[in-house]
Amino acid sequence: MRQRVMRGISALVVASGLAGVAQAQPLTIERFGSFHVGGQEVEISGKPVIEYTPTVGGAPLRIDPNGTYMVGQMYAQFMVPQPVRGTVPLMLWHGAYLTGVTYETTPDGREGWQHYFLRRGWTTYVTDAVERGRSGAAMTPDIFGLAIHLPTSNPWERFRIGDGAGSHARGTVLEGNQFPTEPEQYRAFMRQVVARYLGTDEYVIAAYIALLERVGPSVVIAHSQGGAFAWQVAQRRPDLFRALVLVEPAGTGIAADAAKLKDVPTMLMYGDYVEGDPRWSVIRRNARRFADAVRAAGGTVDDVDLPARGIRGNSHMIMMDRNSDAVAGLIQEWLAARGLWR
Template structure:
């Protein structure tokens, strides 16, 4: 059996949330993203359980506990392996030229909130990924939504496009989408009108001025948010630096202020009527 995904859940005896919360990870990562931070603090899985949500954590097709399949017989192409230092600049912990194998020589942004002393622990969470399996991943996520929802989806990075498309495929099943620095969107020609009753929140960290790559990604995502609004829906933006919160990396759920960020998301869900 191949092309399945892994999911585990914790259900509360008396949840406050009206629907379960599904946590979807980003590229080269797994559900461990949500379980603990690299420096050993409880992750968002525990934070949102404490706020009264039933919480599901998953590993997408070909990631972590889901396992992967033979290539090229089943998966087209070969796996991609992220190097230990690639994310230093890509995830906006510091300038890429500030990366060093020697921890004592690494240069992060002076205000970074990522726990830089735990970078090596974070690097150990990276797993192989494919660039040719989007259709299999999307199909499994769509089946997941059909099986366990109605729900609220909290999604990170590469997972953003999968969540946007899952909501388009089953708008009656998805009560809201919270996208943490999503890196992809449906095509510019996609009709966003099915999402008019599915509120979206998009959350951005800091140091976009240091990354033309992320400036381009952010422009695409905010155009998609505009398409949702033009179709009569809700697409709110939580720009943390604009609200006076400086130094967040791409890995917001691991930064030293991760609970503060989660609290702002929780407040948004409260305002959207997603809690009892």
């Protein structure tokens, strides 16, 4: 049986988030701030000087792009609540085309998962993956590879919001979909989108390792592309993971190294409409096959199929869906049940 049912989580908790935690209360923050980790200096030489006349102003510029550049570093924003109740820090890693904003707000303006876990006493680290957001940018395609941009129709149709091809133009959504799809809400989501690059995987993995080395063993919640990275990072440094929560990972770890994950307790979660989607059904099948390999090696992967648990309508962007707090509640309870929260 691929799907393992989680034990010890009441329907009440799922429906309401953690009882007794008032969302509107002020937060006491012991400290917050940010830093960058990793990166390296790269030498650029032999490129021609650029002659360029800006549109406004008109004075021609001469720009010599040759020199030494810092590339591959990663931005992390930390918040330490008071009191701290998580036994280790909790990291929130986003997916492709996005930044840490994924966890900082929702398209309908509610608090994000960063707030959810902070309010429950977790020290949170929200990152912008290498190449994206506040992490920096390197010459493309010379260093980071080709830049890819996401057209507005793409997530609507690919992230299980709309009902398939052409649905963005039609303005139609999957029945019962929980993603905020009012025009201004969807626009708020598209404003969060950044470019991604096709040559950065090893930079990203190195930076996540550098972050964990600096912070120490942590719980990692990772989404989509970030989930695939998290699995691979955990295979390289399982000692730095106390638990791994994969929210709709878009890929897997290295199959031959599945045994390296045997001591990393893992939750694997997908939302609704997966079987009806030709791409996501394959992605989940691959993830479940990989999870089976981890289990065969003695590891623990709890498979959470949200609709099978009565939680319906979730798109690929679960942390932005209208029931995002209820799903966060599942994660919180799972972490607490593993002794990582007191």
